[in-house]
Amino acid sequence: MSQTTNPPKPDTIYFFGTCLIDLIYPKAGVSAVQLLQRERVKVIYPQAQTCCGQPAWNSGYRDEARQVARAQIKFFPKNIPIVIPSGSCAGMMKTHYPELFKGEADEVEALNLANRVYELTEFLVDVLKVQLQDLGEAxxxxxxxxxxxxxxxxxxxxxxxxxxxxxxxxxxxxxxxxxxxxxxxxxxxxxxxxxxxxxxxxxxxxxxxxxxxxxxxxxxxxxxxxxxxxxxxxxxxxxxxxxxxxxxxxxxxxxx
Amino acid sequence: MAKPTEFRIDVEKALGKTEVRAHFRKAMDTLMTNRRNQFPDDAALQALRTQAQAIRANALSKLPELLEQLETNLTKNGVQVHWAETTDEANQIVLGIMQKHHAQSIIKGKSMVSEEMGLNHFLEERGIEALESDLGEFIIQLDGETPSHIIMPAIHKSKEQISKLFHEKFPDIPYTDNVDELTASARRILRDKFYAAPVGLSGVNFAVAETGTLCLVENEGNGRMSTTIPPVHIAVTGIEKVVEKLSDIPPLLSILPRSATGQPITTYFNMISGPRKADEKDGPTEVHLVLLDNGRSRIYSDPELLATLRCIRCGACINHCPVYVRIGGHSYGTVYPGPIGTILEPQKEGLKVHGELIQASSLCGACGEVCPVRIPIPNIINRLRHDSVRKDTENTPTQDAGTRRKPLEAAIWQAWSWSASHPSLYNFGGKTATQLRGLVPNNLGAWTKVRTAPKLAEQTLHQQLKALGVDHE
Amino acid sequence: MSNARTAILQRLNSVERPVVDVSARESLSVVSWDKAECIHRFTERMQAVRAEVHRSDRGNWLDKVAEICKTKGLNNLLLSPKTEWGQVITQNAAQFPRLKHYERSIEDWKEELFYQVDAGLTSTLGGIAETGTLILWSSPDEPRTLSLVPPIHIAILDTDKLYTTFAKAVKTQGWLEQGLPTNALLISGPSRSADIAQVLAYGVHGPRELVVVLV
The missing domain is CATH 3.40.50 (Rossmann fold)
Structure with missing residues (x-):
C-alpha cells in the first residue's frame, strides 16, 4: 500500500530500471530518468543492478530469487528512495522482499530497502508533486x-x-x-x-x-x-x- | 513435449465453448456488480473485513479448545458429535447412522463437505438414495454432474439446458422454459421426498462453541426442510468452521451473503442448537454432527498456510477470478474450484494430484482483494509453488512437496540466479543478447500464437544511461 | 471414532499457536436509527425481496390480518391459540377462514400439514431494520414447520421489538443469557432461488409469500 505520509522531496534518488526495460524497453527507462531529473532530483543508476528476482520468486524458486535479491540490496545501500518504473518490480521489492528474507541474517537490510521503494507514477504524484504541461496533439x-x-x-x-x-x-x-x-x-x-x-x-x-x-x-x-x-x-x-x-x-x- | 494433462485438456475444451464462456462472464458480472452495490462505503467494508478476519483468526488460534467446547455444549444440547480423520471415516459414520435407522434414503441440503466426501456416490454404491434438494444441486444431480461453483452449483447451465433436462427426466411434466414453472415442478417433486425422507443432511456455515449451535445460511428453505422434517438430521462440517462466541456471528453473517451473492442477508439464517425437546411438536429427534479433518489439521500446522482455514466459503474469490470466468468450475477437476480451490485442493489432496492448479493463476490479486476474511490467496499460491519445487521438504507440511521440481527447470533458474547476481555476467549477457537480437526467433511457442515476439533493444538501459552520463556510483 | 477425535486434537494441540491480533473482533457497527427510520428501512428491505409489509396498530391489527386472509382467499389458517395474537384471533374466529391449531406432533398429521394448509401465522421475537429480517424462536406453541411448510407465512411483528442490527438484537434481548432455543431463525423474505440461469424464482421449498403485519 502507498504511504499515508509522504516524505519531503529528496535531493537524490536511486533508479532501479528493471530487467525488462533494460533489455527490451530502455526508452521507457531513459524517459523516466529524464522526468525525474527535470524535477531537479539527482538520479543514481547503479550499473551493477540486474533484476528484482521476481521471475524466480513467482516460480517457487525462492533460494534463487533470494540470491538475486540479495545482490540488489547491496547495490542500493544509501538511505534514499528507490524509484522503479514498474508496479510489479516495485511490488516485489516492497511487499515480497520482507517475506523472502524473513529470518535471514540480512532481514533488516531487506526491510530497509523495502521501505524505500516507490513506483514511478506514485513518486511523481505523491512525492515530487509534478506539474506537467502538455505540448502534444490531441x-x-x-x-x-x-x-x-x-x-x-x-x-x-x-x-x-x-x-x-x-x-x-x-x-x-x-x-x-x-x-x-x-x-x-x-x-x-x-x-x-x-x-x-x-x-x-x-x-x-x-x-x-x-x-x-x-x-x-x-x-x-x-x-x-x-x-x-x-x-x-x-x-x-x-x-x-x-x-x-x-x-x-x-x-x-x-x-x- | 510431455503428454497434455487432464487439466490442460479440460482447459482447452472449456475455452473452446464460446457460448458457455459468455454465460459464465454474464453470471460473474452480475455477482460482481451485486457485491459492489452491497459495499458502497469502502472504509466500512475494510473495517468489516478486518473484523471478520479477526473473528476467524481468533477461532483458529483456539481451535482444539473450541472444538472440545463445541462438543461439550452440543452434547449437553442433545446433539451427537462424531469425529472423522478422513472422508472415508466420515462416510462410514453417516452410513452407520443410516443403518441404525434402517434408512434407505437421505435428503440433502447443500453441503460442500459432503461433496468433498463423495457421499452421494458412496451411499449409492451401497444401495442408498442420496437426493440433493438445493435447486441447483438437484439440477446437476439430474444430469450426473458435480457443482461448478460452490454457491451456485448449476451456474454453468443455461435455462434452455435445464428446461430440456427437466423434460427428459420427468416426461410427465409438460415442457416449459418458464423459470417459475420449472421451480414449481422441483418444489412438488421434492416436497414428496421431504415428506417421506427418514434422514436429512446439511452442511454447517458456522458452529458456535459457546452455545453449541450450528448455523446455516440459505435462500430456498431446503436447508430448513432437511434439518426439520426428517426424524434424523446429520450435519457434516470441516473442523475449521467453529467460532468462539455467539457475538462472532452477526459480523460474519453480515459479510458472507454480501460477498457471495450480493444479498444484504440470505432469506434464512437457521441456528440449530439441538434435537426436538420433549414438549416440542416437530424437528428431528436425533441430531448428529460429523467433524471432518481430511487434511485440515495438516494445513493448521503451518503458520502461513493456516490462513486457508479462515475461509467462510462465500465464493467471492471465484466470482472475481479472471481465470475461473474463462475456464469455468469443472476444468479444475476438483470439489472446490477457483482461487480457493487452487489453494485448498493441493493442500488437501497433495501436490501430485492437484499441483498443476497452482500455475493456473496470473497472481493478479483480485481474489485476495475481495476475500471477506482477507486470506492472502496469491501469497499462498506463491508459497505452494515454492513447496512444489523446494528441496527442504521437511520444512513444509504440504503433501508431495518437492515432487514437481524438474532438473532442467531447476538448472535454468540456478543459471539465471547466478547470472543475475553477478553484474558483470549479467551485463555481458545483456549486451551480447542485444547485439545478437536479430537471432531471436520470431516463433516463441505459445507466446507467438496470439502475439508477436518482443524485440530486444539495440542498446540496453545500462548502456544508454551510462552514455547519458547518469551517475552510476 | 474416538481414535479420530484423539488424533485430530493431538495434531492440533501439537502446533505452536499463531499469535493473532484480534483487536478488531469486537467492533460493533454503530447505527442509531429512531423507530420511524427502523420501520422505514425494514419495510424497504422486505419489499425489495417481494415480501408484503402492512402497517397496523393495537386497534386495527386484527381487522388487517382478517383482511389479508380474505384477499389471499385462504381456506384455512394454521396458528397457535396460545400466543398474544393467536388468542385474540381465536376469540374472533368468525372473521377468519377456518383456524387450525398446531396441537399434535408433526408425525400425527404430516399429510394435512404438507398438503392441506393454506397459510401459517406466527408471532415474532423481533425484527432487524438493517436487513429487513424477522426473528423467530421455535417453541412448543409455535413449531418450526409453522413458518416453513405452508405456502404463505403471515408474521406479526411488534414494532417496539424492531432493532437496528442483528448484533443489537442479540445483545438487547440477551440471547446468550436466555439460552438459545432448539431453533432460532432469521427470515428475510419468501423462499427464493436464482439457481436457474440467475433468474429469481420464489417459493422453492419454503413459503412462496411472506406477509409481515407491523403492529
Whole structure:
C-alpha cells in the first residue's frame, strides 16, 4: 500500500530500471530518468543492478530469487528512495522482499530497502508533486494499470492523475478495466491458452474505446498487450493502438 | 513435449465453448456488480473485513479448545458429535447412522463437505438414495454432474439446458422454459421426498462453541426442510468452521451473503442448537454432527498456510477470478474450484494430484482483494509453488512437496540466479543478447500464437544511461 | 471414532499457536436509527425481496390480518391459540377462514400439514431494520414447520421489538443469557432461488409469500 505520509522531496534518488526495460524497453527507462531529473532530483543508476528476482520468486524458486535479491540490496545501500518504473518490480521489492528474507541474517537490510521503494507514477504524484504541461496533439488514451500497481502497491489512480494534467489528452475507459491482461510473468508461458483468452479480451475492450494510444506503468503488461495488438494487425488487419510506458508517453508530450 | 494433462485438456475444451464462456462472464458480472452495490462505503467494508478476519483468526488460534467446547455444549444440547480423520471415516459414520435407522434414503441440503466426501456416490454404491434438494444441486444431480461453483452449483447451465433436462427426466411434466414453472415442478417433486425422507443432511456455515449451535445460511428453505422434517438430521462440517462466541456471528453473517451473492442477508439464517425437546411438536429427534479433518489439521500446522482455514466459503474469490470466468468450475477437476480451490485442493489432496492448479493463476490479486476474511490467496499460491519445487521438504507440511521440481527447470533458474547476481555476467549477457537480437526467433511457442515476439533493444538501459552520463556510483 | 477425535486434537494441540491480533473482533457497527427510520428501512428491505409489509396498530391489527386472509382467499389458517395474537384471533374466529391449531406432533398429521394448509401465522421475537429480517424462536406453541411448510407465512411483528442490527438484537434481548432455543431463525423474505440461469424464482421449498403485519 502507498504511504499515508509522504516524505519531503529528496535531493537524490536511486533508479532501479528493471530487467525488462533494460533489455527490451530502455526508452521507457531513459524517459523516466529524464522526468525525474527535470524535477531537479539527482538520479543514481547503479550499473551493477540486474533484476528484482521476481521471475524466480513467482516460480517457487525462492533460494534463487533470494540470491538475486540479495545482490540488489547491496547495490542500493544509501538511505534514499528507490524509484522503479514498474508496479510489479516495485511490488516485489516492497511487499515480497520482507517475506523472502524473513529470518535471514540480512532481514533488516531487506526491510530497509523495502521501505524505500516507490513506483514511478506514485513518486511523481505523491512525492515530487509534478506539474506537467502538455505540448502534444490531441489524443485519446486508454490506461492499463497493472494488477501489481493496483493491488500490491495501491497506486491505481496515479496514471490518471498525471494524464489529468495534460490538456490535450482524453482518457477513454475500457470495459473490465481492473481485470488482469493475462501476462502474469510465467503464467503466460505455463498457461498459454488461458493467458491468450485473457489478452484477447483485453485488446478487444481497449479497441472498443477507440483510443489510439495505450499507456501502462508496467512493461510486462505492455509486452503482452502490444504483442497481441501487433499480431492482430499482422494477421487480422486491425489497427494497432500505440502502446507505451507512461514515462515515455509523458516525456514525449511534455519536453520542449 | 510431455503428454497434455487432464487439466490442460479440460482447459482447452472449456475455452473452446464460446457460448458457455459468455454465460459464465454474464453470471460473474452480475455477482460482481451485486457485491459492489452491497459495499458502497469502502472504509466500512475494510473495517468489516478486518473484523471478520479477526473473528476467524481468533477461532483458529483456539481451535482444539473450541472444538472440545463445541462438543461439550452440543452434547449437553442433545446433539451427537462424531469425529472423522478422513472422508472415508466420515462416510462410514453417516452410513452407520443410516443403518441404525434402517434408512434407505437421505435428503440433502447443500453441503460442500459432503461433496468433498463423495457421499452421494458412496451411499449409492451401497444401495442408498442420496437426493440433493438445493435447486441447483438437484439440477446437476439430474444430469450426473458435480457443482461448478460452490454457491451456485448449476451456474454453468443455461435455462434452455435445464428446461430440456427437466423434460427428459420427468416426461410427465409438460415442457416449459418458464423459470417459475420449472421451480414449481422441483418444489412438488421434492416436497414428496421431504415428506417421506427418514434422514436429512446439511452442511454447517458456522458452529458456535459457546452455545453449541450450528448455523446455516440459505435462500430456498431446503436447508430448513432437511434439518426439520426428517426424524434424523446429520450435519457434516470441516473442523475449521467453529467460532468462539455467539457475538462472532452477526459480523460474519453480515459479510458472507454480501460477498457471495450480493444479498444484504440470505432469506434464512437457521441456528440449530439441538434435537426436538420433549414438549416440542416437530424437528428431528436425533441430531448428529460429523467433524471432518481430511487434511485440515495438516494445513493448521503451518503458520502461513493456516490462513486457508479462515475461509467462510462465500465464493467471492471465484466470482472475481479472471481465470475461473474463462475456464469455468469443472476444468479444475476438483470439489472446490477457483482461487480457493487452487489453494485448498493441493493442500488437501497433495501436490501430485492437484499441483498443476497452482500455475493456473496470473497472481493478479483480485481474489485476495475481495476475500471477506482477507486470506492472502496469491501469497499462498506463491508459497505452494515454492513447496512444489523446494528441496527442504521437511520444512513444509504440504503433501508431495518437492515432487514437481524438474532438473532442467531447476538448472535454468540456478543459471539465471547466478547470472543475475553477478553484474558483470549479467551485463555481458545483456549486451551480447542485444547485439545478437536479430537471432531471436520470431516463433516463441505459445507466446507467438496470439502475439508477436518482443524485440530486444539495440542498446540496453545500462548502456544508454551510462552514455547519458547518469551517475552510476 | 474416538481414535479420530484423539488424533485430530493431538495434531492440533501439537502446533505452536499463531499469535493473532484480534483487536478488531469486537467492533460493533454503530447505527442509531429512531423507530420511524427502523420501520422505514425494514419495510424497504422486505419489499425489495417481494415480501408484503402492512402497517397496523393495537386497534386495527386484527381487522388487517382478517383482511389479508380474505384477499389471499385462504381456506384455512394454521396458528397457535396460545400466543398474544393467536388468542385474540381465536376469540374472533368468525372473521377468519377456518383456524387450525398446531396441537399434535408433526408425525400425527404430516399429510394435512404438507398438503392441506393454506397459510401459517406466527408471532415474532423481533425484527432487524438493517436487513429487513424477522426473528423467530421455535417453541412448543409455535413449531418450526409453522413458518416453513405452508405456502404463505403471515408474521406479526411488534414494532417496539424492531432493532437496528442483528448484533443489537442479540445483545438487547440477551440471547446468550436466555439460552438459545432448539431453533432460532432469521427470515428475510419468501423462499427464493436464482439457481436457474440467475433468474429469481420464489417459493422453492419454503413459503412462496411472506406477509409481515407491523403492529
Amino acid at each position: 489524443v485519446e488514451v486508454a490506461v492499463h494499470t497493472s494488477c501489481s500497481a493496483r493491488r500490491e502497491m495501491g497506486v491505481a489512480d496515479k496514471i490518471e492523475q498525471l494524464l489529468g494534467q495534460l490538456s490535450n489528452v482524453d482518457v477513454k475507459e475500457q470495459a473490465y478495466k481492473t481485470e488482469c491482461c493475462g501476462f502474469g510473468g510465467t503464467f503466460a508461458i505455463k498457461e498459454p491458452e488461458i493467458s491468450a483468452a485473457m489478452v484477447a479480451d483485453k485488446t478487444l475492450h481497449i479497441r472498443a474505446t477507440g483510443a489510439t494510444q495505450l499507456v501502462s506503468q508496467d512493461c510486462g503488461c505492455l509486452m503482452n498487450i502490444s504483442g497481441a495488438f501487433a499480431y492482430q494487425a499482422q494477421h487480422e488487419g486491425k489497427a494497432a493502438p500505440k502502446a507505451q510506458h507512461i514515462a515515455e508517453f509523458l516525456w514525449e508530450r511534455t519536453h520542449g
